Amino acid sequence: MTYTFLKLAEEVLEEAKKRENIQALSHVEIWEKAEKYGIQNKCSSSGKTPWQSICAQIYVDMKDNAKTIFAKIGTRPVRFALKKYVENGVKITDIEQKIKQPKTIFSERDLHPLLTKFVYSNSHFHCYAKTIYHETSAKHKIGRNHWLHPDLMAVYFPFDSYQTGTLDIIKSFYESKMKLFSFEMKKEITSSTLREYYFQAVSNSSWANEGYLVALKFDQDDDFREEMQRLNNSFGIGFIQLDAMNVEQSSVLIPAKIHEQIDWDFLDRLIEENPDVKNFVDSINGDVLLQKVKNKNEYDEIFDNSKMEKWIKDKGIE
Template identity: 50%
Template sequence: MTFMKLIEETLKKANTPLTAEEIWEKANDYGFVNELKSNKGKTPEKTISARIYVDIKNGNNTFYQESKRPTKFFLKKLQSNVDTQVKVNTNSSQNKRTFRERDLHPLLSSFVYSDSHFKCYTKTIYHEKSNKDHKGKNKWLHPDIVGVYFPYEDYNANTIDFIDTFRENNLKVFSFEMKCKVDYANFREYYFQAVSNSSWANEGYLVAIDFEDKEELIEEMLRLNNAFGIGIIKLNVENIEQSEIIIPSRINDSIDWETVDRLIEVNPNFKNFVININDVAKSNSKTIHKDVFDKIFSDSEISRHIKDKKIK
């Protein structure tokens, strides 16, 4: 069996697009490697990738590249199977998705509370509780979730007194825009929504559990982040602590007080959030009353919440 035949037979039997590494692994599982007459070499997956690229470049119709990140290949003659499968999966996913963006808030709250970069307490902002104003004035004003980092939990009492002596304040405030799925088609709208309602804070983020796997989307993320500074967070439903900051937010040393003042005027949740921060910062004990912020779920509560809300 030649390398080309091995690749073709492996993809045919797997009946799904595979990376070069996966093709080699599957070929081993199927026993095709034992039939290989060519020298395997030290990096057979690179040989597989090279052979496929040459075949595609030469205009042959045996293989095609299905995706870029990760790079996956498949057989041209079976492409209709993939298109059908994607369509079925998409429809199935849309039919089964019953959870809302707000159902993801506890997951984000747990992540940013435990993550060393944030270590913050959060507060959900219910835009429906805002004062009603003329249509369109407060569009994209409200962040979904706001957070605050209190440095006091990391310092002893003497350090806190020393901070007060120098009138320094190391508080940080965060703003988060939550979405379920982000793809190339909706990314710009979602991103500029986050720019509008999150750039007032020290750090602002667009958050989702599902990002489309497209190189064009990553490139657009980087381009807009470079221009506007909003970061990207991907929540990991399987393991919240393994959630990641895909692109960090630009750090703003100063806060947009005009937007803060406007949010305080129109939304009671945000007003209480600010009052609670002031209470902690101005108190001698710097005691943080956790019950005034969003609840931090335990591992078992997170698992139950994900199951009850059917979050996937």
């Protein structure tokens, strides 16, 4: 008998209730749990958006099958539960209330350590990051500093990668291998927020050698990814998806366009407006003079694996 997406949804909902006491999931969450439980390959479909197939098949079953086993829970997003549990003394409103009140609500800034660890461990970046606190900026007329500050800035030092002799010849040829990165952080990006968040990143991160929009979650459909690619083709900001399950396996979904020259006027304004940026630049200048990172505490801490696991658990990041 063919193993359908309906059967997969049923098995996932059973497992989610048994393992995690979760009674309702969206179609995207059903697929994510299938991957987590290692049962996603039971379906033979090779489509690019299996979560959409799950959604479509459940809706058709609920519409056409009088004996459907599924129940719809809530809106925006719609979630699905097994009807037998809903009819077995569990009210739909109780499930909705549980969904609407998560145990922990983490902030965008709580994601900074994840990005800091990823960009240090990833061979493309191998950089030191620094959180920029917008609230420390000089106070001006409302709107002057709108979309001015990135959430994090980062620096790549060649002396972390090259031997002394190589550095000397780089100097002889008047080349600098240093790079500056700029990041705009979001917890989640949907189709309705993509363009707003993207142009926020364009505004505050295009000055750097590479600028990125970063998020823990994205809408997982082809139209969304195509729009991301179109925006990148036009404006050059890249996209990074963080992986809370394995931070070092986070993904550069779309690489940023590399700018050989930094917008020094923009950086100068950031230095003037924000003491965190000034301290970051001062730290870079000091480390360049010494040709080594003198004090890593001047940058954001790079968590080891155990501290990262505790951070993610304590903050409720998932």
